[in-house]
Amino acid sequence: MKELLVTRGLGLEIDRKNIIRDVDTSLAVGEIKGVMGPNGAGKSTFLRLLAGELCPTSGEIALRGEDMTSKPAREFNKSGISYVSQRPGPFPDLTVEENVRGAVQRGSLFSRRSVRSKVDTLVDLIGIQAKLGLSARELSYGEMRTLDVGMALASEPVLLLADEPTAGVSGDVADEIITLLKGLCRSNDGRRFGLDGLIFVEHDKGTVFHLADRVGFLREGRFVVEGSPEEVRENRAVVQYLAEHGVD
Amino acid sequence: MSGGSKRYLMKAVASSVAVTSIGVLPLFLGRFQVVLLTEVIIWGVFALSFNLIYGYTGMLSFGQSMFFGAGAYILTYGIIWEFGLPLSLVMVALGGALLGLIVGAVAVRVRGAKFFLVTLVGAILFHLIALDNRWLTGGDDGLLVPLQFRGITENFYLIYGFGLFVGLVTFAIVKSPVGLVFRMIKGDRERAELLGYWTDGYRILSFAIGGAIAALAGGLYGYTTGFVSADFFHWSYSADAVVWTVLGGSGTIAGPFVGAALLTFIREVLSSTWGVVYPVLVGLLLVGLVLGFPDGVVGLLGRISSRYSDKKGADGG
Amino acid sequence: MELVSQILFGLLNGVTWGILLALISSGLNVIFGLLGIVNVAHGSFYMVGAYLAWLITTQLGSFWLALFLAPLIVGMLGILAEFILKPVEQNHTLSVLGTFGVTLALQGSALTIWGGAPKRLSAPVGWKFSLFGTGYSYYRIIAAAISLITLICLWFLLERTDVGLKFRAVQEDPELSVAAGIRVPLVYSLGFGLGAALAGLSGALVAPTVSITPEMGLRIFAIVFLIVIAGGLGRIWNAVLFAIVFSVVRGLLTTFFNPTAALIATFVLVLVFLLLRKNLPTSRG
Ligand SMILES: Nc1ncnc2c1ncn2[C@@H]1O[C@H](COP(=O)(O)OP(=O)(O)OP(=O)(O)O)[C@@H](O)[C@H]1O
Ligand SMILES: [Mg+2]
Numbered sequence: 001m002k003e004l005l006v007t008r009g010l011g012l013e014i015d016r017k018n019i020i021r022d023v024d025t026s027l028a029v030g031e032i033k034g035v036m037g038p039n040g041a042g043k044s045t046f047l048r049l050l051a052g053e054l055c056p057t058s059g060e061i062a063l064r065g066e067d068m069t070s071k072p073a074r075e076f077n078k079s080g081i082s083y084v085s086q087r088p089g090p091f092p093d094l095t096v097e098e099n100v101r102g103a104v105q106r107g108s109l110f111s112r113r114s115v116r117s118k119v120d121t122l123v124d125l126i127g128i129q130a131k132l133g134l135s136a137r138e139l140s141y142g143e144m145r146t147l148d149v150g151m152a153l154a155s156e157p158v159l160l161l162a163d164e165p166t167a168g169v170s171g172d173v174a175d176e177i178i179t180l181l182k183g184l185c186r187s188n189d190g191r192r193f194g195l196d197g198l199i200f201v202e203h204d205k206g207t208v209f210h211l212a213d214r215v216g217f218l219r220e221g222r223f224v225v226e227g228s229p230e231e232v233r234e235n236r237a238v239v240q241y242l243a244e245h246g247v248d
Numbered sequence: 249m250s251g252g253s254k255r256y257l258m259k260a261v262a263s264s265v266a267v268t269s270i271g272v273l274p275l276f277l278g279r280f281q282v283v284l285l286t287e288v289i290i291w292g293v294f295a296l297s298f299n300l301i302y303g304y305t306g307m308l309s310f311g312q313s314m315f316f317g318a319g320a321y322i323l324t325y326g327i328i329w330e331f332g333l334p335l336s337l338v339m340v341a342l343g344g345a346l347l348g349l350i351v352g353a354v355a356v357r358v359r360g361a362k363f364f365l366v367t368l369v370g371a372i373l374f375h376l377i378a379l380d381n382r383w384l385t386g387g388d389d390g391l392l393v394p395l396q397f398r399g400i401t402e403n404f405y406l407i408y409g410f411g412l413f414v415g416l417v418t419f420a421i422v423k424s425p426v427g428l429v430f431r432m433i434k435g436d437r438e439r440a441e442l443l444g445y446w447t448d449g450y451r452i453l454s455f456a457i458g459g460a461i462a463a464l465a466g467g468l469y470g471y472t473t474g475f476v477s478a479d480f481f482h483w484s485y486s487a488d489a490v491v492w493t494v495l496g497g498s499g500t501i502a503g504p505f506v507g508a509a510l511l512t513f514i515r516e517v518l519s520s521t522w523g524v525v526y527p528v529l530v531g532l533l534l535v536g537l538v539l540g541f542p543d544g545v546v547g548l549l550g551r552i553s554s555r556y557s558d559k560k561g562a563d564g565g
Numbered sequence: 566m567e568l569v570s571q572i573l574f575g576l577l578n579g580v581t582w583g584i585l586l587a588l589i590s591s592g593l594n595v596i597f598g599l600l601g602i603v604n605v606a607h608g609s610f611y612m613v614g615a616y617l618a619w620l621i622t623t624q625l626g627s628f629w630l631a632l633f634l635a636p637l638i639v640g641m642l643g644i645l646a647e648f649i650l651k652p653v654e655q656n657h658t659l660s661v662l663g664t665f666g667v668t669l670a671l672q673g674s675a676l677t678i679w680g681g682a683p684k685r686l687s688a689p690v691g692w693k694f695s696l697f698g699t700g701y702s703y704y705r706i707i708a709a710a711i712s713l714i715t716l717i718c719l720w721f722l723l724e725r726t727d728v729g730l731k732f733r734a735v736q737e738d739p740e741l742s743v744a745a746g747i748r749v750p751l752v753y754s755l756g757f758g759l760g761a762a763l764a765g766l767s768g769a770l771v772a773p774t775v776s777i778t779p780e781m782g783l784r785i786f787a788i789v790f791l792i793v794i795a796g797g798l799g800r801i802w803n804a805v806l807f808a809i810v811f812s813v814v815r816g817l818l819t820t821f822f823n824p825t826a827a828l829i830a831t832f833v834l835v836l837v838f839l840l841l842r843k844n845l846p847t848s849r850g
Contacts (some may be wrong), residue, residue: 051442052442053438053442072441073438073441073442074441074442074443074444074445074446074447076442077442077443077444078444083442089436089439091431091432091435091436091439092435093431093434093435094428094431094432094435098428098431101428102428102429102432102440102443103443105425105428106443106444106445107444109425109426110425115425151443154443155443155444306658308658308661308662354840357840358839358840360657361597361603361657361661362794362839364603364661365787365790365791365794366836366839366840368787368790369787369791369832369836372784372787372832373829373832373833373836376825376828376829376832377829379825380823380825380826380829483783487665487669490662490665491669494662524673524676524677525673525677526673527669527670527672527673527676528669528670528673528674528677529673530666530669530673531666531667531668531669531670531671531672531673532666532670533666534662534663534665534666534669535649535650535663535666535667535670536666537662537666538650538653538659538662538663538666539649539650539652539653539663542659
């Protein structure tokens with residue numbers, strides 16, 4: 001099995017506090033990984049490290065064997081890693097169309113036609129045609145999250161990182177987002193915006209076990225257990241956590 | 249969609265009417281008012297340079313006086329060395345852009361409040377350096393720009409054409425893909441970086457364009473008054489650009505011109521008797537704007553007109 | 566011998582002026598360093614303090630009374646300014662603009678009331694002692710001593726009582742502070758007032774040694790802002806150190822160059838230092 005992403009001894013220390021400790025993990029090509037864990041476990045921080053938003057204080061990150069550790073954030077995106085953060089991210093003062101165009105245009109800044117066609121494809125994919133002229137601040141929370149996913153796909157990434165993309169989103173829209181993500185990974189038949197890998201953080205255990213090929217349970221900055229959904233479901237720490245917090 | 253394009257058309261018509269009426273205004277004004285109007289256009293261009301950096305790219309820079317002074321002196325030496333006006337102006341723009349690249353490359357290394365500080369210190373430094381190098385700048389006493397006599401109206405149309413040109417160029421820039429990146433950086437720099445943009449590069453570019461425009465304003469001001477001095481580098485010019493832009497409306501092309509016109513008008517109304525309170529008034533005005541109307545006069549008009557058209561739309565529907 | 570005495574003189578001058586500079590920057594350190602409010606008007610508070618010292622001394626005849634009243638009045642002015650700008654104080658851009666408006670208003674008022682011509686105040690302690698053949702005013706020593714005592718009191722207040730803790734808490738986590746029973750708006754008002762009062766006090770202390778003009782505020786603001794940032798936000802003794810280094814370097818350079826060139830060189834040195842210091846270690850790009 002070929003590996004898409006590998007981390008070795010990944011760690012982050014801020015003010016003498018170890019937020020992420022010595023994480024060794026990997027993601028195979030075509031794999032979907034779900035990350036769960038209690039509040040403050042470091043799930044978001046882990047994704048931000050992988051996205052290049054934060055720089056690790058120890059360890060390394062490699063994408064398809066290429067070392068990414070000391071590269072600036074923008075290089076992560078250029079190398080094919082996209083990121084949906086936990087907090088909604090569209091630029092509030094820009095219109096929806098401008099948000100999409102801004103995310104799309106980077107690789108082909110001055111070729112108007114290719115930008116146009118990509119914008120159209122993406123807008124179709126996330127189904128936001130009716131709202132193109134609105135400024136992003138006027139969107140509902142669910143629409144913002146959908147737009148976030150769309151913008152993350154705009155650079156045609158190989159790996160998508162999504163931090164609780166459906167938290168706080170109403171059931172229907174959440175299902176749409178999940179279906180979209182699943183479709184992108186499952187039918188990677190050379191279609192535009194297809195993905196080679198997905199790592200997502202989610203509190204809802206139903207979503208995690210349904211969507212993921214592999215699940216990691218993160219606590220106090222390290223993976224307590226990692227494996228297939230079945231394995232993880234059996235683990236004592238997870239059972240206990242789900243008994244206390246699990247919502248179904 | 250049609251509502252949007254209708255508003256776009258309305259904007260286009262309104263701006264054309266405004267620009268044309270300013271163009272014919274000198275036919276009805278006295279000499280003194282024409283001179284004043286000429287200055288307002290130069291100040292508008294100057295404030296526009298700040299607006300590109302602040303209103304479109306989100307960097308609160310206090311450094312515009314550096315480019316203003318540099319532009320004035322480059323033009324002066326261009327005229328002294330008999331390069332002619334067109335070539336001198338090209339040199340002014342290139343010099344301003346180069347200086348913008350340098351200052352920008354230094355300033356973008358720091359973030360937040362430090363950014364403001366670095367540009368402020370830069371402005372103070374340039375003023376001190378200009379004062380200290382009399383051989384070059386003439387210090388406080390300044391230099392005369394050796395000019396042939398020009399009519400006041402002739403000069404007005406030169407500046408008017410120039411202001412129009414700079415306004416259109418700036419409009420084209422902010423509507424271009426590069427302008428979109430500027431606005432993304434204003435919204436959230438880190439997010440733009442995560443979308444793959446080299447934001448520091450774009451910020452430096454914004455500084456370079458803003459530097460070129462500010463230098464042109466300085467050059468034209470020197471060309472209009474026929475005199476330049478080290479005081480052209482004084483930080484108060486930066487302050488003026490800030491106040492005009494915030495009053496008129498940052499993030500719009502018309503805003504800086506509106507702000508410059510309004511404050512020049514107020515200053516003239518106060519005239520010499522009440523002139524001393526002008527700075528106090530400007531300070532209080534700035535406080536009031538920040539608290540109540542952060543998007544300025546043009547933003548306010550925009551909000552009023554869109555509310556009005558929304559209401560009309562709702563009534564019709 | 567001539568050169569050595571000049572250098573020693575520059576050193577002494579640098580240290581005394583540096584301690585005064587440290588006092589000015591301590592006010593900004595409270596407002597910007599601890600409370601996180603960018604206050605461009607700090608230099609103007611200092612300017613008002615200097616004018617008040619001149620006014621009170623010439624009208625009421627006592628400089629020492631001025632030294633007591635100026636910080637009180639300027640402190641109240643600070644509380645008023647903070648009260649007006651409260652809605653925007655968490656937004657760096659708007660608070661720069663707002664406090665800059667206050668700067669213009671104060672500077673304009675000073676210009677309107679007292680005109681642009683420099684005012685001078687003679688030193689309240691007239692004696693000088695002879696140093697390497699030059700007279701050195703005792704007042705400068707006294708002013709530096711007062712500054713130092715004030716700085717020690719401030720350090721005690723911020724590090725040995727829970728006041729400093731509260732200042733830090735409201736900036737780092739306002740919600741938690743509310744939950745912990747801290748009255749956040751009051752802490753901001755008092756902190757801002759304290760910072761402004763320190764500016765007023767330093768303005769009054771400096772008044773007899775400089776020429777007082779409406780414009781004296783903004784340039785000192787730039788210097789003080791540099792010192793606070795270079796020393797590390799909220800660190801009083803670091804700022805003291807940097808203030809002394811700044812003015813010693815400037816003093817020494819003045820013995821070799823003209824004052825303007827020396828100031829330029831000092832600015833450039835600090836700027837280079839500031840730029841070479843790293844930004845936050847963990848954030849990229
Ligand atoms: N910049 C920072 N400085 C200091 N501590 C931080 C920083 N960022 C995160 N932390 C701490 O790191 C820990 C992990 O935070 P993180 O946001 O990654 O948790 P999480 O697992 O995503 O939680 P949640 O489920 O609430 O989203 C928390 O204790 C948080 O307080
Ligand atoms: Mg999280």
